[in-house]
Amino acid sequence: MAKEFWRWKEYNWHDENIDPRAGGVISGGADVGSVSSQAVVMVDGKLYAFSSMRTGSDSPNSALDSMNWALEGTGLKIEDLHYVVGTGYGRVNVPFANRAITEIACHARGANFMCGPSVRTILDMGGQDCKAIRCDNRGKVTNFLMNDKCAAGTGRGMEVFADLLSVSIEDVGDLSFDIDEEPPPVSSTCVVFAKSEAAGLLRQGWDKNKVLAAYSSAMAHRVVTLLERLGIEKEFVITGGIAKNRGVVERLEKELGLKGLQSDYDTQIAGALGAALFGKVLYEKQQAGK
C-alpha cells in the first residue's frame, strides 16, 4: 500500500499529577470535526487528559473512540464524567454528551483559557473550514466569519498537498522555508485548481519545497482576507491543526504584521477544551438548581 503522506500523528495524554477522584468536577469536551476528533477531560477546570485522532466515517463512534482514548490509563470511564459538551461538525452526534455547543463558541472559550483574557481575535484553522472569531475578555464570542463552502485554506487542503508532493504533513512547514527565495503564491486557492497548478509548477522544474512555499503562502493570504473582513483586534491567536504548520502561520503573521500569542497547550484541542470548560460551568449550574 502506498504511503499516505497526509496522515498526521494521533496522540493521547494525561496528567499523572492530578487525581481525578479527589472530589472535583470532572467535565468533558468532545470535538468531532470533519477531519479530526479531539476529546478533553478537565478536573475542576484543570486540563487532565486529552486525545486527538482522525474522525472516521461514523461521528458517534469517533466521539466514543476519542474520549475512551483520552481516558486510557486514567482509571476513569465515560460514565465517571459529570458533564460532557459535544462540539464541532458532529456535535449533535456525540452519544454521551449532555449538551451541544458550537465549535466557534468553544474555540473562543478554549483560546481564552489557553492564552489568557487578553485574546480578542481567534483564527481557527480547521479541517474543513476556517473561522475568524472575535471575543471578549471572558472568551464570549462577539462576532465571527467563516469561509465559504470550499476546502481552500483548510487542513484538508494541506493534506491533499502533502499527498501530491509526497511530503509528510508534519514536515510541510519546515520544508516550505528550505528555499532560496520566497516564490509568489499559487494563483488559485481552490484545492482542485491549486493542485493542478502545483503539478504544472513541478513539471516546469520547481522543487517540492518551493511549491510548498507557494501553496502555504496562498493559504495564508486567503485567511488573512477573512480576518481583515472581520477586523483584527489584539491579542491574536491561531487554533486548530494548521496552527502547528509554521509554513502557513509565519507567512500569515508576516502578512498581518502581527505575531500570534503562543501557548503551552496543544492548539488543536482548543475546541474540546472550551467544550469541557462549558461543561464545568453547566454542571455547576445544574447542581445549584437542584
Place this chain on the structure above:
Amino acid sequence: MPKYQTEPLKCWKKAKELRDKYYLDYATAHERGGLRWTGGAWAFDAIPAGLGDDVYPITGEPYAAGIAFNKPFSLRCLEEAESKGWARDLCAYMRNYWGSMYLDEYNTGGKYPKPDFAFQDHICCSHAKWYQHVAEYKNIPYFCIDISVGPYKDLNEDRLMFVVNQMHESIEFLEKTTGRTYDDEKLIEAVKNDCRLTSVWAEICALNRNIPAPLDEKTMYSLYVFGTLQKAKKEFADFYEELRDEVQDRVDRGIAAIANERCRLMSDTQPPWGFLKVFRYLEGYGALSVGSLYSFGLIGIWEDKPDGTWGPRTTPMDKGIPIDTRDQALRILADWNLSKPEFQHFYDAGLKTKMMLRIVKEWKLDGVMLHMNRGCEGLSCGISENRLGIAEAGVPVMTFEGNMGDEREFDEIKTRDRMDTFMETLGLERSES
C-alpha cells in the same frame, strides 16, 4: 405556556388561489383570445395593461423562485441551461427560467407557454439580456426600458424624462407589435393600482414594527409576491388592502407570528428558496426575521414621515395629483418606481446600509442575517460593505452563503451551524431540538 397568542392568516387561502390563478391565466390566455407577455418583476406592467384586460404577464423572478422550490425540476432546468453553455455564476433565476424554456416545461404543468412579446426594464446587469435571449430563442418582439438613471435623491427632470420618453416609445412598440389600439384609461387605472398596491405593501411591512410581530418573513415571502407578479393588477391591490386590514387586526389583538418571539432579526436579499425551513429552525430559539430591505423594499414604496419614521409613500391620488393623460400617468409611474428602495443600492452600497440600519432601529431588531447570495449579482452587490457598516454601528450581524435558486450552492447544515453560533452570541438557547 406560550408567550403570545398566534393564529393562521385568514387570507392565506385566498393568496394561494390568486397565485394559482395568475399562472393559469397566463397559460390559458390564448384560449380566450388574450395575449401573453414576459418580463421581470420590476417591469412596468401598468404599460401593457393599456392593451386590454385580457393581457397576462409572467414575471421571471417569481416564476424562477417557484422552480427553485421544486428542487428536482430546478436541477433539470439548471443543467439544461448549463448544457447550452451558460456559466453557473449567472443569475440563478435567469438560468432556471431559461431551463424551463429550453425543456419546454411549465413549472405548474404542461408546456412552457410561449409569450407573444417580452417587455422589460433594466437596472441589473442581467435584466436586459435575460429577455433578449428569450426573445431571440422564441422569436418574439422585445422592448426594454433603461431605468439606470441614478439614485432617487438625485433625480432631476432630465433623468426622469429619459425614462418617460422610453415609456412613450414602448407604447408605440406595443401597438405595432400587437395590432391593438392602446387605451389610456386602462393605463391610468393600472398606474393608480401600482401606486396603491406598493404603498399598501409598505403599510403592511410597517405594521411589523409591533412587538410581537404579526408576520414573519417566511410568510411575507408568500405575500409580497403579488407585487412582483403584477403590481398594477386591481385584484392584487384589493387583496393587499384586505391583508393590511387583517394584519392591523392582528396587531390590535396582539396576535403574533410566532408564539415565543424573543429575538427579532432581519435578513437580506432573496432567501435560498429551496430551504426556507431554515427560518423555521430559528423559531426554535424564539427568533424570527420580521422582514428585510428586500421584502420591504423590493416592491414597497416608502417615504420619510413627518415624525422621522419610514412609512408608506403617500399616493398621488391621496395627494390630489391629477392623472388624466398618458403623459401624466407615465411621469407618475416613472417617478414612483424610481423611488423604490431596492433600486438605490445599485448606485451606492452606503445608501443600502443606511436603510438597513434604519430598519434595525425602527423595527427594534436584535440582529441581522445577511445571505451572501451567489445567485443574484444585483442584490448581493455591496453586501460585504453593508456587513461592515452594520457591524460598525454595533449591530450583531452574521453572514451565510448560498444561492437563491441553485441548491447546489447551499449547505443547509453549515447554515444551521452559523445560525446556532449567532444565536449563542445573542445569548439564546434552543427551546426545542
